[in-house]
Structure formats: structure tokens, C-alpha cells
Amino acid sequence: MSAITMRELTKVYPGGVRALDALDLEIADGEFFALLGPSGCGKTTLLRTIAGLEVASGGSVRIGERDVTNLPPGKRDVAMVFQDYALFPHMTVRDNIAYPLRIKKVDRRSRGSKAADTAEELGLSGLLERRPGQLSGGQQQRVALARAMACHPQVFLLDEPLSNLDARLRLEARTFLKRLQRELGVTTVFVTHDQAEALALADRIAVMEGGRIRQVGTPTEVFRRPANTFVAGFIGSTPMNLVDARVHGDELAVGSARLPLPDDAHGQVTDGERLVYGIRPEYLDYSPTTVTGALTGEVVVVENLGSVSLVSLDVPADDTGADGSGTERTSVQVVVAEGAEPEPGDTGWVVPRPGRA
Numbered sequence: 001m002s003a004i005t006m007r008e009l010t011k012v013y014p015g016g017v018r019a020l021d022a023l024d025l026e027i028a029d030g031e032f033f034a035l036l037g038p039s040g041c042g043k044t045t046l047l048r049t050i051a052g053l054e055v056a057s058g059g060s061v062r063i064g065e066r067d068v069t070n071l072p073p074g075k076r077d078v079a080m081v082f083q084d085y086a087l088f089p090h091m092t093v094r095d096n097i098a099y100p101l102r103i104k105k106v107d108r109r110s111r112g113s114k115a116a117d118t119a120e121e122l123g124l125s126g127l128l129e130r131r132p133g134q135l136s137g138g139q140q141q142r143v144a145l146a147r148a149m150a151c152h153p154q155v156f157l158l159d160e161p162l163s164n165l166d167a168r169l170r171l172e173a174r175t176f177l178k179r180l181q182r183e184l185g186v187t188t189v190f191v192t193h194d195q196a197e198a199l200a201l202a203d204r205i206a207v208m209e210g211g212r213i214r215q216v217g218t219p220t221e222v223f224r225r226p227a228n229t230f231v232a233g234f235i236g237s238t239p240m241n242l243v244d245a246r247v248h249g250d251e252l253a254v255g256s257a258r259l260p261l262p263d264d265a266h267g268q269v270t271d272g273e274r275l276v277y278g279i280r281p282e283y284l285d286y287s288p289t290t291v292t293g294a295l296t297g298e299v300v301v302v303e304n305l306g307s308v309s310l311v312s313l314d315v316p317a318d319d320t321g322a323d324g325s326g327t328e329r330t331s332v333q334v335v336v337a338e339g340a341e342p343e344p345g346d347t348g349w350v351v352p353r354p355g356r357a
């Protein structure tokens with residue numbers, strides 16, 4: 001078993017930066033797990049603390065049944081792949097892959113054959129005698145993965161594994177990495193600030209902010225059911241619409257609009273309560289003609305995203321004027337199919353799809 005369990009894990013750097021703040025997290029055995037969050041939120045520090053490259057200031061890290069909090073990196077049975085791959089430029093691919101085996105004092109013959117086997121699994125057999133400088137970015141990444149795999153560690157730690165590849169190679173490497181992880185079934189934690197990458201690759205994601213975890217869930221959970229407005233605003237290629245609303249019987253009032261109360265809010269809210277209503281631009285339907293009770297406003301921007309457009313409307317959001325004449329306004333974005341785009345200056349209505357708010 002190689003589940004990873006962190007309890008009240010804290011890291012304070014010299015100078016007082018609290019990079020991890022009493023963080024609790026459990027990563028299951030065999031899971032492909034992403035650490036996601038904005039720059040400086042503590043992702044890399046968490047990865048390095050699991051690896052033993054940073055010493056925790058408080059709390060604990062367990063791998064399986066073992067408390068590894070005070071063990072050096074070499075005793076933790078983890079392998080880390082760095083962002084820049086950290087290959088030895090003067091060594092061949094074969095020697096790079098075999099290097100950790102040499103450190104583990106595996107004899108020369110088994111080293112050679114294990115390195116060749118791992119290289120074969122990663123499609124590197126033809127490149128064993130080359131040096132890193134003679135490889136493409138994608139091939140270098142595979143060598144780094146092969147070096148990490150050669151020792152059959154309990155845990156893989158990957159720091160922004162795809163960030164050095166260009167856009168096309170990155171997609172290819174993403175598919176490759178997902179397949180490889182599935183085949184090996186090794187508990188794998190990877191750091192990324194790219195939410196599309198986290199959603200595409202991970203079994204589960206932890207969204208971090210300021211050294212803490214704001215939500216842990218499957219890609220579907222964090223996308224569909226963000227636990228708070230931070231996660232709602234961070235996940236998704238276009239940010240979720242977040243609109244101030246007031247409970248009005250079994251509806252929500254936003255300006256003069258009346259929206260259906262989301263199913264899971266029934267019984268959770270009281271009449272008159274103020275709350276934030278969140279819905280993704282993909283889950284709103286745009287209408288150029290009047291829809292009674294719908295959010296309505298002037299189209300201010302139309303952005304072409306290829307097969308769809310992102311339309312921004314300026315919507316009254318102040319419910320003191322029941323006719324929508326209040327002074328507070330908010331921007332609402334809606335995805336509109338090709339050919340159905342309005343023009344700036346048009347008046348439009350937007351209707352939430354059921355079960356999506």
C-alpha cells in the first residue's frame with residue numbers, strides 16, 4: 001500500500017513565509033493526483049516536502065504504514081521528476097536511466113538490463129547511446145520518467161511534468177503520461193498551474209490557495225460543484241459567473257430577474273438570505289427575445305473562441321429597484337453557438353440550464 005497521508009503539515013521558510021499551513025490531505029494508493037493552484041500557493045513546497053527535499057516545520061507525512069516525516073529523500077521510496085528533467089548532460093540515455101540503480105548499488109549487469117527494459121517500455125530503445133542534448137523535449141521527458149521508473153518506487157512525484165513541451169507535444173505527452181500511470185498503477189502526485197491539464201489527467205485534484213487546500217475532488221466535482229468562490233473562479237477555461245442574489249420564496253432574485261433556486265439549496269437557505277449564485281457560461285442559454293423572469297441586459301462584448309463565442313452582458317444586479325432600475329450592475333458571460341452570436345448593443349436574455357447552478 002502506498003497511500004500518502006498528510007496531517008497538519010506545515011512549512012515555514014526562513015524569513016517567515018508560511019508555504020504550507022496545517023494542511024490535511026489523503027492521496028489513495030494508485031491514484032493519479034494533481035496539486036493545482038495559482039503561483040505561490042505552495043504546490044511545489046508540498047511536493048518537495050513529500051519527497052523529503054524540504055523538512056516539514058510541523059505535522060506529518062506517511063507513505064503507506066510508514067511515517068516518513070523525518071526520513072531523508074533516499075529512504076522514502078519515492079522518485080521525483082523535475083520540471084527541467086535534471087538529466088546528466090554528459091551521460092548517455094542508458095546511464096541516465098541506470099543512475100539511481102547505481103546509487104542503490106545494483107550490480108552492473110542487472111543495471112544495464114533494467115535500464116534497457118524500462119527504455120523499451122517508454123519507446124526509448126533506439127536512443128540508449130545518445131546524450132540528452134541530442135534528444136527532443138518530449139524524448140528528454142521520457143528519459144526522466146524512465147529514470148524515475150527504473151527503481152520501481154512506491155510513489156512518483158512530478159513537478160510540472162509537461163511545462164517544457166510545446167503545445168502540440170504537450171497534448172501527446174499528456175495522453176502518454178495518463179496511459180503510463182494507468183498501466184503502472186503507481187501512486188502519482190503531480191504539480192500544475194494549468195487547470196485544463198489537471199482536469200484532463202487526474203483522478204482527483206486538490207485546489208490550493210495560500211498554503212491551504214480549498215477543495216479536493218474528482219475533476220467533475222471541482223468543475224460542477226466548486227466548494228467555494230475561489231475554486232469556482234479558478235477552475236474552467238472561462239470563469240464561472242458569480243452573481244449576488246437574494247432568496248425570494250423558492251426563487252432567487254437578481255435585480256428584477258427571478259431564477260429557480262438550485263435543487264441542493266432547497267431547505268438550506270432562508271427567505272431574504274443573500275448568497276452568491278454561480279453558473280458557468282457554458283450552462284446558460286442566450287435568447288435574443290424576451291424570456292419572462294430571465295436575467296437580461298445589454299450585450300457589451302462578443303469574443304470569438306473558434307466554434308463558439310463568449311458573450312458578455314451588462315446585467316442589473318441591484319434588487320432594491322424591482323424593475324431593474326437599481327444602480328448596481330454585474331457582468332454575466334454566456335457561451336453562444338456559431339451563427340447565433342448577437343451584436344454589441346443588442347439586448348439579450350439568459351436562462352440557466354436546470355441542475356447546473
Ligand code: ATP
Nearest residue numbers: 013014017019038039040041042043044045046193
Ligand atoms: P509556482 O506555481 O509559482 O511554482 P507554487 O505554488 O509551487 O508556485 P511554492 O514554490 O511552493 O509555490 O512557494 C510557496 C511560497 O513559499 C511562496 O510564497 C514562495 O515565495 C515561498 N518560497 C518558496 N521557496 C522558498 C524558499 N526556499 N525560501 C523562502 N520562501 C520560499
